[in-house]
Amino acid sequence: MPKKYLLEVKDEHGRLDKFVSEQVPDLSRTRVKELIQDKNILVNNKSEKVSYKVQAGDCVLVNVPAVKPLDVVPENIPLDIVYEDDDVIVVNKPQGMVVHPAPGHPDHTLVNALLYHTKDLAQSPEGFRPGIVHRIDKDTSGLLMIAKNAKARESLEDQLAHKTNKRIYWAIVHGNFGEEGGTIDALIGRNPYDRKKMAVVENGKKAVTHFKVLEQFKGFSLIECQLETGRTHQIRVHLDYIGHAVAGDPLYGPRKTLKGHGQFLHAKVLGFRHPQSGKWMEFSVEPPKIFQDTLAQLEKKQVIR
Incomplete structure (x- = not known):
C-alpha cells in the first residue's frame, strides 16, 4: 500500500535526505534518496535536491509508492x-x-x-x-x-x-608485466559503438582499480585487483584498456584464449563493517576448480620468476 507523510521542520536542520530518514524510521537513507530523485518528496510543494538544507517552517511531503x-x-x-x-x-x-x-x-x-x-x-x-x-x-x-x-x-x-569496504579479486590475464603492480585510473562509460559493452571514455564515471602481480607464466599472469570504485565490468574493461584482458573473457578478450566457462575472474576477499555491531568482518574463498586447474596447467608449462 502507498503511504504519505507530512513532516513539519521545527528546529531541525541539515540535509533533506537525513531529515526524512530520521523522521520516518521505516525508510532507509538510500530509499529516501531514491524518493527525492523520483520527485516523491516535496519541500513546500517543490522538488528539491538530496542535499537541500531544511529550515524551520519547511513543510515536507513524503509520498512512498507501493513496492x-x-x-x-x-x-x-x-x-x-x-x-x-x-x-x-x-x-x-x-x-x-x-x-x-x-x-x-x-x-x-x-x-x-x-x-x-x-x-x-x-x-x-x-x-x-x-x-x-x-x-x-x-x-x-x-x-x-x-x-x-x-x-x-x-x-x-x-x-x-x-569506499570503506574491501573487495579483492583474482584474475588470470593475458600477457606479462614488467612491474609488480599499479593503479588504473580511467573513466568508464557505455561503449559508443557497442551498447552491450563498457569502455574507457572521456565522459565516463570515475573508476579506479589497483592491481598487484602475483605470478607470471608463459603468456599469462595471475594478478590481484582491489576495487576502489564499482563500475559495470570495471576490472574487465580496465585490464583490457592496459593490454592485459582477462583470460576467457568473451566480451573484452581476444578470441584465442584459455578454455573455460567465461572470464577467469574471482571475487576472493570481501570485507565490511557489520551493520549492527560495527565490527570489521572479512571473508576469503578459493577460486573454483576450473580456475585452480588452469593455474596448475600454466605452472607446468612455465613459470616466470
Whole structure:
C-alpha cells in the first residue's frame, strides 16, 4: 500500500535526505534518496535536491509508492553460504549464475535461490532484487554481501559509496608485466559503438582499480585487483584498456584464449563493517576448480620468476 507523510521542520536542520530518514524510521537513507530523485518528496510543494538544507517552517511531503509486486519465484537452488546472521548473508556465487532476474534471465538466479533460503531480505524498489546491494557478472565467481533488512541495506550501500569496504579479486590475464603492480585510473562509460559493452571514455564515471602481480607464466599472469570504485565490468574493461584482458573473457578478450566457462575472474576477499555491531568482518574463498586447474596447467608449462 502507498503511504504519505507530512513532516513539519521545527528546529531541525541539515540535509533533506537525513531529515526524512530520521523522521520516518521505516525508510532507509538510500530509499529516501531514491524518493527525492523520483520527485516523491516535496519541500513546500517543490522538488528539491538530496542535499537541500531544511529550515524551520519547511513543510515536507513524503509520498512512498507501493513496492512493485515481487514476481520472482523462490527456487530450491543450493547456495554456498559463507556467513549468515539476522542482518547479512555472505554467499560464494558460482560461475555461471546471474545475480538477479533481468531480460534474458528471468529465473535460476541468485535471488531466486535466496528467496527459497529465507524470507528475510531487504526490499528493493524494483522488487526483483531483494537483498542485493552489489553485483558481480554472471561468469565471475566469488563473494557477495546480502542485506536482510533495510538498516543493513543502507549500511552496506553506504560503505560501498564511501569506499570503506574491501573487495579483492583474482584474475588470470593475458600477457606479462614488467612491474609488480599499479593503479588504473580511467573513466568508464557505455561503449559508443557497442551498447552491450563498457569502455574507457572521456565522459565516463570515475573508476579506479589497483592491481598487484602475483605470478607470471608463459603468456599469462595471475594478478590481484582491489576495487576502489564499482563500475559495470570495471576490472574487465580496465585490464583490457592496459593490454592485459582477462583470460576467457568473451566480451573484452581476444578470441584465442584459455578454455573455460567465461572470464577467469574471482571475487576472493570481501570485507565490511557489520551493520549492527560495527565490527570489521572479512571473508576469503578459493577460486573454483576450473580456475585452480588452469593455474596448475600454466605452472607446468612455465613459470616466470
